Amino acid sequence: MNISASLRYYWNVEIVGKNFLRWQRWRAERNPRVPSKWRTDILAPPLRIGARTKELIAMHYLEGRYVSGHRPVAWVTSGGPVEILQALGYYVLYPENHGALCGTRRVVVDIASEAENSGYSRDICSYARTDIGAMLSGKTPVGKLPKPDLLLACTNICQTVLYWYRVLAHHFDVPLVLIDTPFVYTEASEHDIEYVKRQLEDSVEVAERVARRKLQYRKLKEVLKLSKDAAELWLEIMWRGKNRPAPISVFDQFIHMAPIVEMRGERVTVDFYAAMLKEVDERIARGIGAVRNERKRLLWDNLPIWYRLRYLAEYLGERGISVVASTYTNAWGELAPMMDPDRPFESMARTYIYPILNRGTGSKLETMRRMIEEYHLDGAILHSDRSCKPYSIGQVDQRNRLIREYGVPALLLEADHDDPRAYAEEQVASRLAAFVEMLEV
Amino acid sequence: MPRIPRRTEVISEFKSGGGKVAAVLPIHYSRGLLRSFGILPVEVWGPPRVDVSYGGAHLQPYVCSIVHNALSFLKTGGLDIVDFILVPHACDSLQGLGSILLDFVRPKQPVFPLYLPRGTRGEDVDFLAEEFRSLYDSLSELTGKRPSEEEMLECIRREEKADSVLAELHERRSNLDLDNMEFYRLIRSREFLPAEVFMEIASKVLETATDRERGGIPILLSGIVPEPMDVLNVLDGLGAIVVADDMACCGRRLYPAGLGEDPFVRAAERIVHAPPDPTLGSPIGERLEHILSLAEKRGARGVIFYDVKFCEPELFDLPNLRKGLKDAGLPSVTVEVDINDDLPHQTITRIGAFLEVIE
Numbered sequence: 001m002n003i004s005a006s007l008r009y010y011w012n013v014e015i016v017g018k019n020f021l022r023w024q025r026w027r028a029e030r031n032p033r034v035p036s037k038w039r040t041d042i043l044a045p046p047l048r049i050g051a052r053t054k055e056l057i058a059m060h061y062l063e064g065r066y067v068s069g070h071r072p073v074a075w076v077t078s079g080g081p082v083e084i085l086q087a088l089g090y091y092v093l094y095p096e097n098h099g100a101l102c103g104t105r106r107v108v109v110d111i112a113s114e115a116e117n118s119g120y121s122r123d124i125c126s127y128a129r130t131d132i133g134a135m136l137s138g139k140t141p142v143g144k145l146p147k148p149d150l151l152l153a154c155t156n157i158c159q160t161v162l163y164w165y166r167v168l169a170h171h172f173d174v175p176l177v178l179i180d181t182p183f184v185y186t187e188a189s190e191h192d193i194e195y196v197k198r199q200l201e202d203s204v205e206v207a208e209r210v211a212r213r214k215l216q217y218r219k220l221k222e223v224l225k226l227s228k229d230a231a232e233l234w235l236e237i238m239w240r241g242k243n244r245p246a247p248i249s250v251f252d253q254f255i256h257m258a259p260i261v262e263m264r265g266e267r268v269t270v271d272f273y274a275a276m277l278k279e280v281d282e283r284i285a286r287g288i289g290a291v292r293n294e295r296k297r298l299l300w301d302n303l304p305i306w307y308r309l310r311y312l313a314e315y316l317g318e319r320g321i322s323v324v325a326s327t328y329t330n331a332w333g334e335l336a337p338m339m340d341p342d343r344p345f346e347s348m349a350r351t352y353i354y355p356i357l358n359r360g361t362g363s364k365l366e367t368m369r370r371m372i373e374e375y376h377l378d379g380a381i382l383h384s385d386r387s388c389k390p391y392s393i394g395q396v397d398q399r400n401r402l403i404r405e406y407g408v409p410a411l412l413l414e415a416d417h418d419d420p421r422a423y424a425e426e427q428v429a430s431r432l433a434a435f436v437e438m439l440e441v
Numbered sequence: 442m443p444r445i446p447r448r449t450e451v452i453s454e455f456k457s458g459g460g461k462v463a464a465v466l467p468i469h470y471s472r473g474l475l476r477s478f479g480i481l482p483v484e485v486w487g488p489p490r491v492d493v494s495y496g497g498a499h500l501q502p503y504v505c506s507i508v509h510n511a512l513s514f515l516k517t518g519g520l521d522i523v524d525f526i527l528v529p530h531a532c533d534s535l536q537g538l539g540s541i542l543l544d545f546v547r548p549k550q551p552v553f554p555l556y557l558p559r560g561t562r563g564e565d566v567d568f569l570a571e572e573f574r575s576l577y578d579s580l581s582e583l584t585g586k587r588p589s590e591e592e593m594l595e596c597i598r599r600e601e602k603a604d605s606v607l608a609e610l611h612e613r614r615s616n617l618d619l620d621n622m623e624f625y626r627l628i629r630s631r632e633f634l635p636a637e638v639f640m641e642i643a644s645k646v647l648e649t650a651t652d653r654e655r656g657g658i659p660i661l662l663s664g665i666v667p668e669p670m671d672v673l674n675v676l677d678g679l680g681a682i683v684v685a686d687d688m689a690c691c692g693r694r695l696y697p698a699g700l701g702e703d704p705f706v707r708a709a710e711r712i713v714h715a716p717p718d719p720t721l722g723s724p725i726g727e728r729l730e731h732i733l734s735l736a737e738k739r740g741a742r743g744v745i746f747y748d749v750k751f752c753e754p755e756l757f758d759l760p761n762l763r764k765g766l767k768d769a770g771l772p773s774v775t776v777e778v779d780i781n782d783d784l785p786h787q788t789i790t791r792i793g794a795f796l797e798v799i800e
Contacts (some may be wrong), residue, residue, distance in 0.1 A: 123756060159532055178560055192556075360543065389503070392505060395501075
């Protein structure tokens with residue numbers, strides 16, 4: 001720890017930043033305003049918790065701006081086992097979340113071009129291109145990203161993250177911890193679990209060395225408990241979508257999922273989702289639906305199209321369609337019951353091997369079928385995401401099975417989660433129009 | 442050059458001798474383990490130029506042509522002759538293919554996936570050894586055989602010997618009077634010939650090696666697979682000789698001999714300690730060092746990266762590899778292909794211009 005860096009951190013983050021952001025939130029909560037272009041005729045007003053989401057995210061990136069030298073910094077893949085790092089006091093940055101933020105702010109083309117101009121193909125994942133572009137150029141909508149002291153790549157979401165993190169390791173010349181999670185074609189074997197457990201145990205030594213402190217097992221259990229609590233609350237929130245009308249849509253979930261992805265294991269995240277659940281329950285009590293005139297309910301499969309969230313919410317909302325559940329947001333909660341703070345390494349190994357992206361195509365279809373049944377859905381939109389092969393391969397058959405075997409209308413929508421150049425608005429609109437017609441809204 | 446039997450001949454002959462045949466997708470697996478069950482592995486790298494509409498019924502257009510073609514080949518009956526399909530986990534696309542084969546396509550033959558670890562740590566070797574044990578059980582069920590440890594070790598050692606002969610072919614490539622097409626036909630016959638047959642042919646070729654170096658512009662070829670193989674004719678026509686190879690189907694599988702006496706561990710060690718390969722998680726620095734040292738040892742004056750479109754493992758490394766090569770004074774060029782397409786004239790011109798520069 002560097003004293004001048006710490007002083008800078010305390011002044012900018014703890015004293016000025018935190019109080020300013022708190023004041024900003026307090027102001028927004030006292031005078032809740034609906035954005036001028038918000039279609040209140042078809043959608044419920046934004047959740048009040050949004051002010052807190054903004055505060056949390058802004059605070060997270062503000063911390064990142066001043067954290068170097070004050071705390072060790074780790075860059076981690078979104079499905080990575082972050083608890084060990086949290087327990088060691090790391091500031092954790094998720095490049096994918098930063099990529100998503102760039103997507104919603106529509107700056108991906110500008111930043112990704114920096115990577116493309118340096119030779120990175122447009123055929124690689126747009127999150128990776130955005131991150132590498134930010135790394136090479138320093139461009140980011142959040143001011144500044146801290147340099148990592150440690151990288152942690154977990155292959156439970158894709159192999160792409162390993163190729164990507166090898167690029168980061170080469171550039172920053174810092175240790176790369178790999179947690180390799182064998183793909184679960186049907187069921188994870190005992191040697192799969194043992195393999196992941198051993199890697200988790202071995203990662204402690206590297207993380208301790210970089211952080212220059214010892215891992216306290218009591219602290220690890222505490223962090224794991226907080227992770228579990230937050231994930232369970234998130235799951236509860238999503239389950240509220242089973243109500244008619246659904247109090248929140250997946251578009252709300254996409255916006256409010258940031259803390260469960262990048263702040264797992266923190267007390268503030270548990271408090272945040274407890275407050276969000278309360279607000280969602282209030283909506284249910286008052287009969288408020290995310291879509292004012294909910295007539296049909298859909299499932300969303302795969303990552304969001306970050307730069308067209310509002311467009312899709314309005315297009316569908318206008319037609320009385322509420323997209324109430326998503327396999328993607330569900331992934332951040334569905335494994336919560338598997339976490340066991342009393343057996344941290346073994347339960348982390350089991351939990352982190354089973355995310356939907358690390359399961360077979362049949363298991364994913366089964367998850368969709370179950371969600372369609374539990375949430376009483378009328379159809380599904382499968383976003384065929386050019387940038388996410390592990391999520392997208394299998395969707396052609398999944399769509400066909402949903403239609404043929406379960407009688408569920410399903411649409412395959414070609415796009416990219418972050419890069420608008422792989423998105424054709426007219427084509428999307430005409431496919432959606434045909435699908436809506438089929439739903440007989 | 443001695444005649445190399447055709448794939449179909451080899452398969453028929455092996456089957457008529459009571460053996461079984463496995464279709465094996467790219468990239469890494471243990472030939473020795475399969476052979477100990479009397480199974481001949483025949484690799485499926487595409488193949489090029491099949492009717493891809495069959496694969497397109499299951500896969501999106503942004504999935505690479507190797508995966509598209511493999512599925513199309515299967516669906517058009519190209520793999521009817523094999524007894525099972527082995528799908529090693531090389532990348533997200535092959536993972537997806539393995540998964541849809543198991544869950545949706547369900548070919549008439551059994552499909553066995555094989556997960557490959559992405560590191561060189563002790564746990565990676567142990568894990569892969571366990572994967573091989575699981576595969577052993579599946580193969581036992583399929584064939585009704587349970588080869589002993591000695592039998593397995595014997596087969597693994599035979600493959601090690603075949604790989605050392607293959608390595609010698611690479612080493613002495615410049616002294617062999619073979620053009621690029623002939624050389625690659627020879628080394629790629631390892632993809633389907635039994636080790637003993639391959640060694641016999643390769644040894645005969647090695648006997649013809651002289652001290653005289655074959656002329657041509659010496660280059661290193663890197664990438665996944667030199668398909669369509671016409672590219673080799675193009676290189677021949679342009680006066681280039683591939684003196685060093687870093688292709689996934691060739692040079693990246695020059696496995697070192699294992700050390701362990703446990704056959705599963707020995708087979709695992711070989712793959713875990715293979716030459717640097719992005720699909721095995723090798724650091725970019727190691728890859729760069731490996732390519733530079735290969736080029737230096739064999740006298741390559743330039744590097745051609747010949748990659749299949751949409752191949753992420755290759756695409757992520759290219760900028761750093763090319764920069765590192767440039768810094769070391771070794772020029773490079775990248776060529777991206779769909780294995781179903783003819784090599785466009787524009788690409789041939791680019792390769793030609795590149796060769797002129799390095800000449």
